[in-house]
Amino acid sequence: MDKRYVVVGAGAVGGTVGARLHRAGHRVVLVARGEHGAALRERGLTVHGPAGADTARIPVAAGPHEVDLREDDVLLLAVKTQDTAAALADWAERPVGPDGGRAGSRLPLVCLQNGVENERLALRHFRRVYGAMVVLPAAFLTPGEVRIWCGPRTGALVLGRYPDGADDTLREIAADLTGADFRAEVVEDVLRWKYGKLVNNLANAVDALCGQRPGAESGELAVRARSEAVAVLERSAIAWAAPAELAELRRGVVDELPSGAGAGHGSTWQSLKRGGGSAEVDYLNGEIVLLGRGCGVPTPVNELFQELVNRWARERREPGSLAPAELAELVGRAAAEQPAAAG
Template sequence: MRVAVVGAGAIGAYVGACLHRAGADVSLIARGENLAALRADGVRVFSPRGDFQARPHATDDPEEIGPVDHVLLGLKAYSYATCGPLVNPLLKEDTSIIPAQNGIPWWYFHGLTGPHEGQRIEAVDPGGAVSRVLPPRRAIGCVVYPATELAAPGVVRHMEGTRFAIGEPDGSESARCREFSDAMIAGGLKCPVESDVRRDIWIKLMGNTAFNPISALTGATLAGICRHDGVRGLVTNMMNETLEVAAALGCHPEIEVERRIAGAERTGEHKTSTLQDLEKGKPLELAAMLAAVVELADLAGVEAPTLRTVGSLGDLLERRTAEPTPAGVG
């Protein structure tokens, strides 16, 4: 099985290293200092489950790799519309695309029977730009649960979790899902093939929709957010509204809000990926995590007042961080 990881950041490099040690033919696409480190020393993983090192092929040229069986996207969702030059050389007729992203995916309504089948979500597929580059028929849903960070170029710190839930958008049991799942399991990861991967999307999204924008707006860790009574109430409202949107679209995750918050609190003084991106001066991924949920609330006729309020604050933050810094400031 041949796998290309486009965007060998924390999650991409971690998955690539696990697949490689299980015997898969893995190529990592990276750039800059990260690529130089991967070429020199491979991927070094530091984990409470055991440290290890893997040396998959690393390059910045997808033409050097050629067509593969599976493409794992380790890019942020806002990069999808422009990733064609990296992905196209890797595709053959039946190549799957597995996006390891947070939030609502661009393919969400693909293969979903009902009144919204084929509906495009503007927040994550503006003008159809993503669907043109990444055809929904190629997509395998993927929900990422592990917490990792790129501690240094080529160095992944794995904090917790090994579960990657995958599934076909139409709910079918496919050979391509089973092949990828088997390889992931052989690499020491959990990778169940779900008949309703959207359920996992919403369960993960409950946390992303609330914790990620709040952490970026306040600078607080997960534990800090959960231990503040007023903000904990805000999180509760946002999670309940997120579940209301999911239910209005026909998805009913069986999870209690308080249990979801308690799980986040146990994670401790962990910074969300959005706060980490903000501190590094990188673009934020709130369109997929929050703006898309508000768009879906409009589609489903759900009021979701708290999501809309925090969404507006998040949008303002994104616009402010995208503005050039005035001369003499910073």
């Protein structure tokens, strides 16, 4: 049976995945509210890429109350992690099909999100939860538009059942994504890949605070945040995909070709640029802080990054407005004040 993909959160990742599935001939519904939802209804979704712009007229819903769910639907969750709990509560209780069974009991849900918390939250509401480690350099800054800057494929995804394993439903979804211009790999240890991406995403905070400035200082700050994460994961006996594995997944498939507004910037920088008042840093750097506190490994760099990004978001400060030298000074001060690791 031909699936219909309901994309909850049609931003950079959700919008791009939905548009590519639609272009490949699949039934798709994009879920978006506010100015973005209005623009999608009026003008369609425009995906700007290295090969030019492509506009698609895809059905749009403002929320679950506007979607009549069917037995062949797949929910693709692509909201930011701070919005996950509300989205799950909205969608899990929606009736499916003529007998009105719950979506949480009937439908598969795929988390196309950063971090490692979304799937855990989802499993409280949905019986079948799938995780995805997504490599898709893209930006969402303008209502009705997303921009990607990679090639020759649109992106790469590693998918698995949560907390582990794989099944035929997932293999069918992966086949659809492969046919929609993605590299889609099915694995039985998706959390290992997601932890690897989490370590990589810790640098998003430096980008959000300092922007893409020349010099080695910003890179050194990112290395310090990642070094803390490695120490935490090792102490916690958590496996993660090594940088070489992530690089091999991308090589010749998702090569970055930066161009246009927001190009090269991470999702945290984009959240600050949109000025929505929140960012997902609590589930990126904050995840390492949480694990570190649980296992007795100090994480002063990630704790500082979490605090600063949250402040920038609340106060709607311009991303990239902090000088790397100033951030380095704050990092040094925070590291000096942090107590030593527990024995």
